[in-house]
Every structure is written in structure tokens, then in C-alpha cells.
Amino acid sequence: MNRDVTDEAASKEMDTSMCMSPSHDHNPENLPYVHKVGVPRRQNLLKQFTASVKETFFAGNPFQPFKGQSRLGKFVLALQAVFPIVGWGKDYNLARFKGDLIAGLTIASLCIPQDIGYAKLANLPPQNGLYTSFVPPLIYAFMGSSRDIAIGPVAVVSLLLGSLLQKEIDPVKDALEYRRLAFTATFFAGITQFTLGFFRLGFLIDFLSHAAIVGFMGGAAITIALQQLKGLLGISNFTRKTDIVSVMRSVWGTIHHGWNWQTMAIGISFLAFLLLAKHIGKKNKKLFWVPAIAPMVCVILSTFLVYITHADKHGVQIVRHIKKGINPPSFKEIYFTGKYFGKGFRIGVLSGMIGLTEAIAIGRTFAAVKDYHLDGNKEMVALGTMNVVGSMTSCYVATGSFSRSAVNFMAGCNTAMSNIVMSCVVFLTLEFMTSLFKYTPNAILASIIISAVVGLIDVEAVSLLWKIDKFDFVACMGAFFGVIFASVEIGLLIAVSISFAKILLQVTRPRTALLGNLPGTAVYRNILQYPEAKKVPGILIVRVDSAIYFSNSNYIKERILRWLTDEEEQLKKKGLPTIQYLVVEMSPVTDIDTSGIHAFEELYRSLQKRDVQLLLANPGPVVVNKLHASKIATLIGESKIFLSVADAVRYVPKTEEP
């Protein structure tokens, strides 16, 4: 009965269409379709190849503006492509500079104490942190295209670099070699970033899923915060390991004779102040500058306090010495041979990738907010160049900082000029003010780092992951616990593995669905989603929801046959007529390879043995071409390939119904 409804509706629709397009001459008896399945003309092989390379590597079509330009125009465009500052510099004015100046000064006040603390995380002297906030931001300002990112050392990369480097060289005993290896790693981090961008392989970083990053960042934040207990409690004998078990054992083991109450008093009270400032900034977005300048205020207050109370004589550890003057060259310190070359390379690739992930995520976020386009590959070239130059000027791996970029944005930055302003402030600090930090207690740096990394723990995002996608949640938790209980690398490995497992699942076990007719229409939909959809007697309609490739062709074939077997068993139980036609709805099948073609051939033969006819509905252009190239279209029968499921159902002769 349902079939009748469908047919009637369909034929009415057909009638309609017939009056609409009287030019089509067709015989309604034999060929009741207005449109045939389109077989696109096969493209030239070279054309096809270039088109696909273009889409893969030059998705943004970066060469389009060059078309039809004069030589000079092309040169200016090329210059602008490499140095976006040439582009925005032309229209730069005082109004814009005002915003950039305020933003630059704000992030400078935030970055100076952070830099000193992050350098400690990387087991490097404090000045190296400051160096990293001087040269790289300058380079980036010329080459980068993000308007909001704030460049410099960041907590997670510092931790990763520090924990990887200290496995190779002892940072205290062999300080010089350690620093050399750090520069080597920085150099190769830059080379990695540059290479990925230059060869337009930027899409590779998309393989670290959002979920994995959330978990990794959260885990790293907790690990970093735990490391700060050393400074905050004034413990001198602290473990080198980063996992929570070792750290907590180290902390509790020293409770009776290792904690320093003066240090604790300073550290904890200022931490409370910083967290309060953060809370204020969150409550009232206009007071964003409160948490931004709070760290500098803490540093000034606490330094003054220690200086007048001589607390350093009572076991409160202080920064003591920051080398004066700007970045010394370090090109000669990079290992280009020897056993540390390979190690530096490996560490560099890893920290370069993490740095990239962070910077691109930040860049994209703010680009979306302000709605400007960000070419990820161009960004990578800029980040790579700045790290290569950085490695030759005593900097370690720099990237975009989440917290400082947010402050930069809220302070009203307009262009990368704010990075130049920040860079100038750091320059002045290095030249004239390093001695002021002598009495700054380490506990303050620990509090500043803790209050900074707290923001990396994104509970809201985790709860959203749980709500939306359980698999993402598992990936997130895997990365999180991996970082906390094992190490940063293990956490990263877990994150990448789970991300990959998801991709593998996607390509090996695609979904399929049984379709039914929505009463009164020519529309066929998943019967699980639309309970009102009715199956058509004698016809089984299966939709395959993926490209059919070697990785899933066999599964798809077997799944379709299983649908058929299950359905026939049910029909038999109910004493209903069996299936005579199997319609495969191929709209979602965007591509098919030789394995897929073979699978269809096998499916066809299996169906023949069961006396079931195979009909195909709406294969896409690529699929149609390949069905024809492989002669399988002839095997199945050209006349059994339809524009839509409705057409295929209409094709089934009524007389065959019982």
C-alpha cells in the first residue's frame, strides 16, 4: 500500500516536471526519468593531477592576486607575501599606533616576569627567557600575518624542551653543553616549522585533534604547576621527574626539614593576590589590565620586601643575577655534527611541532574573531624563520602565548606593531634594568607561572567534549593522564595515537544506513532517524556513507550483504515477500578505488546468486567515471544506475510485486 503512495506521489511529481520541461522527449513507459545520471567528460590526466595538487597544497590559492599584474606589481605582491608588514605598514597611522602602544606595554609588563620563570622551566638562565622575548617578536612582526598573537617563550614548550633536554645533558653540571643543545633544538624547531610551511604541509598539524590538545595542555599545566611547588615551598632537593607521583613524593618527603616558611608566606600570599586579580579580570572584561599588570606589581613589591627584610639571608631563594645586555650571538654554539646533532634534531622537531600547534591555534582563534584570513603555511614560515634567527641569537623556542595573546587582543592591539613595542621594552630591560631583579624571590616567579598556567586548564571545553563526542573525551583524558602520570612525551604520544586511531576507525568502519520513504514525498531517509519513514516492500535501500577505498571496501560489501540477510530473515519470520531489489544509495560515496570496484563486482555476483538485482542511485562524478572505466557499469547494466533513489524505486516494475 505504501508503495502505491510513493508511486503516486512520484508520478505526480513526474507529471509536474514533464509539463515544466516539455522540450525533453522521452517515452514515459520505458524511460520515466527527466534527467539521466551525468557522466562528466574525463579530464586530461595532467589537469586532474595539477588540480588535485593545487587543492591539497595550495588550498587558499595564494597565487591568484599575482595574475594580470605588472612586474613591479608582482614584486610588491611577493614582498608583501613574505613581509606582510609592507602591506599593513602603508596604511598605518597614529590612531592604530595608540592601540598597539598600550597593548605592547601591557604584554611587556606581563612577559618580563613570565620570561624569567619560563627560562627556569627550560633549565636555562633567566636572561635567555628575556632574549627570547626580544629577537623573535621583532622578526615575527615583519613576517607574520596574525594581528593579535603575542610572541615569546611559553610555559608548555619550555617544560617540554626542559624535560627532553635534561634527559640528555645535566643542566647544572654541564650548563654550557646544555645551552648549546638547547640552541641546536631551537634551530631545528625553526627549520621544521619553516619546512612544513614552505612545502605547504601545514595540514599535518591538523592531525593533533582539538580534544587531544585540550587534554595535553591541561596535563602540562598541572605538571608545570606541580613543578612550581619547589619554588613556592622553598624546597632545595627536588626531583627531576615531572610525573605527579614522583613530584608529590618529593614534596611530602621534605615536609619536615625542606620547606621554608618565609618563602611559603611570600609565595602563597602573592599567589592569592594574582588569582584574585585574575578573578577580577574575568568578572569585568574592562578590568583586563588588572591581571595583566599584577605580575609586575608582585615582582616590584616582593623584590622591595626581600631587599628591606633581608629575607634572602633566611633561606628565601632569589634570582640573584641576570646578565646585562642584549642577546649575544650563538650561531657557533649550535651542534651541526656529533652525537648531539641527532638529539638536538629530534628534540627540535618535537618542540617545533608543539610550538606550531599552539601558535596556529591562537592565530586561527583571533583571526576568526576579527574575521580576517590567516594562511597557516605562511604563518609557519614566519614562525620558523624567527626561531632559526632566535637560535643564532641565544634564544630558545618561541611561539605564540595563549595568555599574552588574549591580553594583547583585549588591550586593543591593531597590528603586529604591539610585538615591536613589547620587544623594545624588553630591550630596555635587558640594557638597563636587569640588576633590579636581583632580589626578586623565586617564589614570586613560581606564583606567576602557576597563575598563568591555570588558564590552560579548560574545564568547560572538557565538559563540552563529554557532551558532544565521547571519543574526543577519551582522547582528551588519555593525553591529560599521560602527561600527568608519565611524562610530556608519553602524553603527546597517547594524544597522537588516539587521534590516529579515530581516523583509522573512520576509514575502516564507515556507517551505512537503511533508508525508507517519507510518506507523501519522493524523499528517502535513514529509518533510524525518521521513524515515520517506510520501507518499500521487495526493495532494500542501503546508503553507504563514505568514499569506498581499500581500507573499507571489504567491510562495506559484507555490511551490505549482512543488511540483506538480516532483512530477509525478518521478512521470512513475518511471512512477507522477500527482497528482489537492492538499491545502493551512493550520494555520499565521493570516490572509489580499484579495491572498491572489486568489492562491487563481488557484491554484484553474490546478489546474482541470491536472485537479487543491484540498482545504484546517484553516484558522483568521480564514481561514475570509474564505474565506466572499469566496465562494471556494463556488468551491472547502464540502465540500473539512477539519478536518485526515487527513480530507482520507480524503475521496479509493479508486476513483480506479489
Add this chain to the structure above:
Amino acid sequence: MNRDVTDEAASKEMDTSMCMSPSHDHNPENLPYVHKVGVPRRQNLLKQFTASVKETFFAGNPFQPFKGQSRLGKFVLALQAVFPIVGWGKDYNLARFKGDLIAGLTIASLCIPQDIGYAKLANLPPQNGLYTSFVPPLIYAFMGSSRDIAIGPVAVVSLLLGSLLQKEIDPVKDALEYRRLAFTATFFAGITQFTLGFFRLGFLIDFLSHAAIVGFMGGAAITIALQQLKGLLGISNFTRKTDIVSVMRSVWGTIHHGWNWQTMAIGISFLAFLLLAKHIGKKNKKLFWVPAIAPMVCVILSTFLVYITHADKHGVQIVRHIKKGINPPSFKEIYFTGKYFGKGFRIGVLSGMIGLTEAIAIGRTFAAVKDYHLDGNKEMVALGTMNVVGSMTSCYVATGSFSRSAVNFMAGCNTAMSNIVMSCVVFLTLEFMTSLFKYTPNAILASIIISAVVGLIDVEAVSLLWKIDKFDFVACMGAFFGVIFASVEIGLLIAVSISFAKILLQVTRPRTALLGNLPGTAVYRNILQYPEAKKVPGILIVRVDSAIYFSNSNYIKERILRWLTDEEEQLKKKGLPTIQYLVVEMSPVTDIDTSGIHAFEELYRSLQKRDVQLLLANPGPVVVNKLHASKIATLIGESKIFLSVADAVRYVPKTEEP
């Protein structure tokens, strides 16, 4: 004008549907749709999880028959699941045995000379080849579910094993250690196969694409044939390397003083005979037994010839000695500790995987021809068990042989009983006839191997690859040249890498298409495939052809925006009205993860800035659920999610048109 046609057609279809389903009460003014987008009830988390685990690992639903069975019934079913022989043994009869006997005798006559030759390829004594055709086929006959596969040593695995093993141990100098490592590798090959099957990870072997296998097999066949030049030309100093350059240098270097003309005469004349037999068998399928028994005939004739002419005194190398008696135990020879443990493990995993790939491919092929179901995972358990037992009884890695399985099939085998018959013949040979092979010339073994591996070069498949899918062709050629010019492992590595690259491309750069309305229908199709499809003024319809995951979410967002920008530019040039609505057709989008949700949120905001409204058409059940869970459905507006593109287009008020 086109819009009018669509609308008219649509409204007529609507009218039709209204008369069809008078029970639906709706107001045609506000809600002109019969069916709303279905929001399936969210499933219980545990249920969802088990369902997805079941679909991933237990796709064939192997536990279904157990339902509602008595305890005894369950026991019998379980026994049958592990030992399919219990199942088919019940109905076994004389008529079936007749077929199996003939098939078994035929493959036995083919396998005995092949075994001796393949053992040479693996640098093992000839008896080990025969051992491998005795125990493993017996085990398989009890546990395997393929009815046509012929088990034993095969050329490609022998070559792979031999070339991997001789890198670790010299097979001539340290023959005992070499053999022990071979058994170790065999043991771990079996463990690998068993583990994959037991944990139902069998889908992993699907990652070696059909194209890659064709190339790999072809390359291996040529490499094996080249190796046989040693035996065929009677060269004594032959290179250990397998790449074509080294081998040809070795061959030409010995042309003046290393070739033995008697050997060549025997070898080449019998090779010609074998190839002729093969040709006859191919021409007339009924004469399949000609190439099947030809090798045995060759062995008998040539052995007799050498015996009476004393050709072995003139430099014709002969087999000399095959140890009499069946397999000695070798459990104690397996390395479970020491440096060879790790190496044996690695080699075992690799050769186990290759053996698996070959056996499963054969099993599937014949299962499809005879239309019976083959559970890949159960097969792996059977293959794994047989290799583990084999490693303890002096066998090396056994698997299904392409050539012998085809003969088995053509000779009319009905069940795995033919393997038992073959096994018995090999048993008799080992016990009573080994001395008969003393004078068999090595050249004959070389000819037999060459004529066997020629069948692995599948030119037809390669030309099909070229026709259907250029990427597959590249993968095939990569594997082929990798094996020929570098080594078997390099070829395998290339094959796997290219297969993976294809998967990565698939998941990072999914296709998108612009849709247009087919005049006179409510159907929307790709305008590139259907040139008659007309764009709807003011509306851009984009179809996304893939699940939206972290690996492609960003690309998809940017690609949609690029479609919009390109289209608007074109419209501007022509002076036509701009786009006001963007319809995303989501039928092919089967799933979306948190990254995808974020991308849609960003897309929505970008569109808002451009004054373009976002409409969604036909999201699937999973996507609809996640859109709701993430509140993005509320952001976009529930009323802007439609059942179909036609509905979405109908929604756009006509008054907004110019």
C-alpha cells in the same frame, strides 16, 4: 525564472503530499514542510559504546547463533567455531571425498617440488620445505574455514624470510643458528596472526591496499625469478643481495667462467616445457591438470636423465640429500631470550603479516566465487595456530599459496580435506621417497619456481589500476620498483606509506561540491556532473562530502568560505545580486566531532559578518544529536535546519529577491 520553476514544482509536490497525508496538521504559511528533521532519542552511553565496539570488532556478529541454545548446543557451536571440521565433517560423504582426493593428489604433486625449491629461497634445507607442507595443512584442515585454500610454504614469504634472516645470520656458516632464528621468526609470525585474529584486529591488514599488493607481488616475483638465474645458469658465486642491479652484475660478471652449459640446457628446456604446460592450462580450463602435474613430471624426467648421464659429474648441481623421516620437534630451538629473540620477533611479525595478507586475499577470493562467508578473524586464529605448531615441528612460515589454491579449486576440492590428502602424500614422501630426489638437478627446481612465480605478475590488474585510479597505479609502481631496485622490505615500506598517504589525503582534503537544481524537479545535484543543473539566485548550495573531523574541519570551513568568495566575485563581475543564503547540504556528513562543531560556529560567525544566512540541509542522526548537544543548533536556529535542500530553498522568502 528558474526559482519559480523550482518553487512551483516544489509546491505541487507539496500539494500532492498534503492530499496523501491528511493527518498532518500544519499551517502551510509558516511551516510548509511535511517532515521535520528527525532528532533521534539519545542512546544510553553504555549501549552506544557496546554497539560501536560490536560493529568495529564483531562486525559479523559471531555470537548470534549462540542465542537461545542449550548448554550442549552452545558447546557444540563453540567447538564448531574453533574447529569448523566438526561442522562440515557431519555431512561429509564419499562423493565429496572423491573431489577432495583428486584435488589433494594434484596439489601434492605440485607442492613437493615447489617445497624443495622454496626452502632454498629461505636458505633452509629441502626437508624443511616438505615439513612445512605436512604439519601446517593438517592443523589448518581442522581449524580453517576456507574450503579452497592450499596451505604450505610460498614463494614470496620464503624470499622475505630468507632475505631478512640472512641479514642477521649467515645461513651457510652458522646453519644451526640460522635455522633456530627461522623457527623463532615462525613462532612469532604465528603469535602475531593468532593475536590479530583473537583480538579481532583483522581489519588492520586491510591497510595494505590491493594496488600495493599487486605491485609488491609483481616485484617479489621478478626478484625471485632473478634469484633463480643462479640455479638455472649453474652459477656458484652468486650475490646475496636481491636488488636487480646487484643480481644482474653477478650474472654478467660470471658469463665467461661461471655458467654451466649442461645445467643451462636442462634448466631452460624444462622451463620451456613448464611454460608451455601453463599456456595449455590457461587456454583450456579443462586441462588445468597439465600445468599441475608438469613440475612432478619434470622432476622425474630430469632426475632420471641426470642419473643415467652422470651429469652431476659435469658440474650440474643436484639436490644430493633430503633428510628422511617426518618433522623432528624444534620447540627447544626457538630463541626465547638473548639478542636473537628481538630479531626473531621483528622478522616474525613482518612475515606473519605478509603471510596473512596473502592467505586472507586467497580465502576471500574463493569464498566470493563459491559464495560462502569467511570470517577473516577466525581464519587468522587458524593460520596463527598452525604456524605456532609449525615452529615447534621444524616448519617455517606457511600460508595459503595462490597457484596451488587455484589448482585445488579447479581440481574440484570440496572441503579442507584436500589439504589432509596432500599432507598424507607429503608424509609418505618424507618417510619413503626422499632418496629418490638425490639426483634431481637444482636447475629444475629453479625452472619450477620461475614458472610458478610468473603467475604473480598481474599485468591485467596493473592496466586496470591505471585505467581506474591513478593514485592506486602510483602505489602499485612504488611497491614494484621498491622491491626490484631496493629490497623486499623497502618495497613493503613504500607500499604501506603510499597506502597511508592516500588515507591521510582522504581525511584531510575531503571533496565539496556546488549544487544546482535539476530543472523541473526538486533534486539538487553537483553542477560539474550535471551541466543542466541551475544555480538558485541569491542562494549558494554547498555539499560537504565527508564526516567532519579535526583532521578536516578547518579545511572544510575555509573551503566553504572560498566557494562563497569566488561566487560573489563572479556575481559582482556580472552585476548580479549577491548571495544572501548559504545552504550546506549535509547528507554525506555522517559524523562531526568537537573540532567540527567549532568550525561550524566559526563559519556561522564569519557568515554573519558578511550578512549571509546559514541554512543546513539533512544532517544525519549523529550530527543532529551533536548539533543539539553543543547548543549550536540554537545558535544557528532550529528553524534553519531542513530535511532537504529543496525545503531549505523553499524557506527563502521570495520577497527578498530583487
